[in-house]
Amino acid sequence: MAEKRVIDPWGSVLVEDYNKIINQFGLEAFDSNMFPNPNKVMRRGTVFAGRDFKVIADCIKNKKPFYALTGIVPSADRIHFGNSIGVSNLRYFQEHGAKTYMLVADLEASAARGVSLEESRRRALEFHIPAYIALGLDPKKTVFYFQSENIDVMRLSYDFSKHVTLNEFKAVYGNADPSRIASSLAQMGDMLYPQLEEKMPGIIPVGVDQDPHIRLTRDVIARTKEKYGFAPLASMYHKFTPSLDGGLKMSKSKPSSMVELPEDESLLRKKMKATKTGGRETIEEQKRIGGEPEKCIVFELYKQHLIEDDKDLDSVYQRCKAGKLLCKEDKQSCSDLIVNFMQDFNKKVEQARKIVPKLKFVRF
Amino acid sequence: MAEKRVIDPWGSVLVEDYNKIINQFGLEAFDSNMFPNPNKVMRRGTVFAGRDFKVIADCIKNKKPFYALTGIVPSADRIHFGNSIGVSNLRYFQEHGAKTYMLVADLEASAARGVSLEESRRRALEFHIPAYIALGLDPKKTVFYFQSENIDVMRLSYDFSKHVTLNEFKAVYGNADPSRIASSLAQMGDMLYPQLEEKMPGIIPVGVDQDPHIRLTRDVIARTKEKYGFAPLASMYHKFTPSLDGGLKMSKSKPSSMVELPEDESLLRKKMKATKTGGRETIEEQKRIGGEPEKCIVFELYKQHLIEDDKDLDSVYQRCKAGKLLCKEDKQSCSDLIVNFMQDFNKKVEQARKIVPKLKFVRF
Numbered sequence: 151m152a153e154k155r156v157i158d159p160w161g162s163v164l165v166e167d168y169n170k171i172i173n174q175f176g177l178e179a180f181d182s183n184m185f186p187n188p189n190k191v192m193r194r195g196t197v198f199a200g201r202d203f204k205v206i207a208d209c210i211k212n213k214k215p216f217y218a219l220t221g222i223v224p225s226a227d228r229i230h231f232g233n234s235i236g237v238s239n240l241r242y243f244q245e246h247g248a249k250t251y252m253l254v255a256d257l258e259a260s261a262a263r264g265v266s267l268e269e270s271r272r273r274a275l276e277f278h279i280p281a282y283i284a285l286g287l288d289p290k291k292t293v294f295y296f297q298s299e300n301i302d303v304m305r306l307s308y309d310f311s312k313h314v315t316l317n318e319f320k321a322v323y324g325n326a327d328p329s330r331i332a333s334s335l336a337q338m339g340d341m342l343y344p345q346l347e348e349k350m351p352g353i354i355p356v357g358v359d360q361d362p363h364i365r366l367t368r369d370v371i372a373r374t375k376e377k378y379g380f381a382p383l384a385s386m387y388h389k390f391t392p393s394l395d396g397g398l399k400m401s402k403s404k405p406s407s408m409v410e411l412p413e414d415e416s417l418l419r420k421k422m423k424a425t426k427t428g429g430r431e432t433i434e435e436q437k438r439i440g441g442e443p444e445k446c447i448v449f450e451l452y453k454q455h456l457i458e459d460d461k462d463l464d465s466v467y468q469r470c471k472a473g474k475l476l477c478k479e480d481k482q483s484c485s486d487l488i489v490n491f492m493q494d495f496n497k498k499v500e501q502a503r504k505i506v507p508k509l510k511f512v513r514f
Numbered sequence: 515m516a517e518k519r520v521i522d523p524w525g526s527v528l529v530e531d532y533n534k535i536i537n538q539f540g541l542e543a544f545d546s547n548m549f550p551n552p553n554k555v556m557r558r559g560t561v562f563a564g565r566d567f568k569v570i571a572d573c574i575k576n577k578k579p580f581y582a583l584t585g586i587v588p589s590a591d592r593i594h595f596g597n598s599i600g601v602s603n604l605r606y607f608q609e610h611g612a613k614t615y616m617l618v619a620d621l622e623a624s625a626a627r628g629v630s631l632e633e634s635r636r637r638a639l640e641f642h643i644p645a646y647i648a649l650g651l652d653p654k655k656t657v658f659y660f661q662s663e664n665i666d667v668m669r670l671s672y673d674f675s676k677h678v679t680l681n682e683f684k685a686v687y688g689n690a691d692p693s694r695i696a697s698s699l700a701q702m703g704d705m706l707y708p709q710l711e712e713k714m715p716g717i718i719p720v721g722v723d724q725d726p727h728i729r730l731t732r733d734v735i736a737r738t739k740e741k742y743g744f745a746p747l748a749s750m751y752h753k754f755t756p757s758l759d760g761g762l763k764m765s766k767s768k769p770s771s772m773v774e775l776p777e778d779e780s781l782l783r784k785k786m787k788a789t790k791t792g793g794r795e796t797i798e799e800q801k802r803i804g805g806e807p808e809k810c811i812v813f814e815l816y817k818q819h820l821i822e823d824d825k826d827l828d829s830v831y832q833r834c835k836a837g838k839l840l841c842k843e844d845k846q847s848c849s850d851l852i853v854n855f856m857q858d859f860n861k862k863v864e865q866a867r868k869i870v871p872k873l874k875f876v877r878f
Contacts, residue, residue, distance in 0.1 A: 319692065327679070328679065331696075
């Protein structure tokens, strides 16, 4: 038997080789040529794998109905750069015809993080929903709901409890604590809830650590074929935004590892100074043999978040490789870009807050 | 280690010695002197055990608020005699000041028995709720709800998933299938839901096979003291109505074992002829040494269901013991009583059906 690795969607994951993940979990590698006008993370390998891409690509091509869904766990009053990749992908599908759902996982926040439902609601309305709108989600084309208010999701999860065994939960999550089971079942309910109204394929754009939920949900679709007849659920996985010190992902438990949204400018510039780059031992050496952007977190931030145009990105890459762009100067430019990004984000969040009271939430 | 016995609330249970249950599960033996004007099943040992009786007795004595709750699983279009004991006890508490809840466990019926939510609703409205009213429940003083519509119950169950371990589910139920966990958590939510509005003690009058749910719920009360501050949950357990052939309980899987409500008269009289009694080998012997009402199912039906006055019941007992009441004649009288009961029941169900559209269900 080959060694079995568990991806734990609740804890920190040290995944060094995304190709290994593709092989171990039987994912499809992502090919941006399948989709029209891919966004920058799709073009640049940040989106790297998924399941059933063709189903969704066909929906887009043939203008057939499909949906895209994301959930936020409002366990803090801010997000970090890593979270914004999911939003850009959700936005991509929204702009390409997906009926779009954004749910506030307040039950999850309460059970896993001890955040009360009231506090989750406040955070979602005051920050998370405005932030997602600021990052480009069209509120008029998005269905919002709170998990704790969605009786249909709860009904589905109750029913799905028949269709997954205890051993499957153990195999997929590494353990089968009742709260983990409840959370997993609720997420299955969330992911299929849009199909209660209309059977249509869906796609979940999300970090690869969420694949266990999606795998189980796809199994449940197969097992409840007769009762529900759900259409396929596809997924699109992105890599994490690495930690500023070079670790696999930004982590809320380590503030110095993150670019937070929003963030104080002076604090940000301080963090950026300590950020890991692909620079050489000495300036002399770097000028002579060039830097290593492949190992540089600053370059990764450009690639994932800050530079839209591929030509501009390539120009940075070439200048670094040629030893013409040095790290100090580069960190300065990167910090400036982030500060601009942040100012723009903050302004848009302010504007979006005014829209929130007019949003239509699903009521049950 | 002493042998551990598992009471399985979902399967058939062969429990021969109710005293053994009291000892093994650490129950309080029931003492009808604790309660004012006990009903016939309370007086006659059919109610035999429970938990925290004093809490509820004190509420009644001091006219403090408390609640009583029962759930029905509408897995059939009829009930049997055994089910009606729970209703009489619920009615007892209702008449002694309890805020009363009756919930339709339609999620349970769907997950465990494959009955659709629509079908559960139909059965509950057309039969089960009218039947409970016919058996004496005051609809004006009862809160009705459907489990599948009660988002508060679902929220509680999700939250409670944090407070019970997988091993506890295993220990209490013998296994920890996800659907069993979901069902158990939903039942905990049901039992404590009335306290979301007002913290007050509650009592669940129910067959002893439901004790596992109650034990876990009481543990959860202790573990969530700080968050919810729930008042104690008491329980009152009744023995089963034995199967007509002398088995421990009437069972839906064996129609000949049951007196169903409603039931066809000629079928009933046929079943009664085959019913086990405490009669002797020959009529001569019975006349000489008397019958054994302690072993007689007919006598048990009188005791639990058909004879209200203790003096009348005692008279039957004495006449049987004295060899003056023979089984054929007795079965005839018993059948007549059941037929009367049934006619009265059917009439009252008809009347109650007219009330149902006017009932106030909790809406969410």
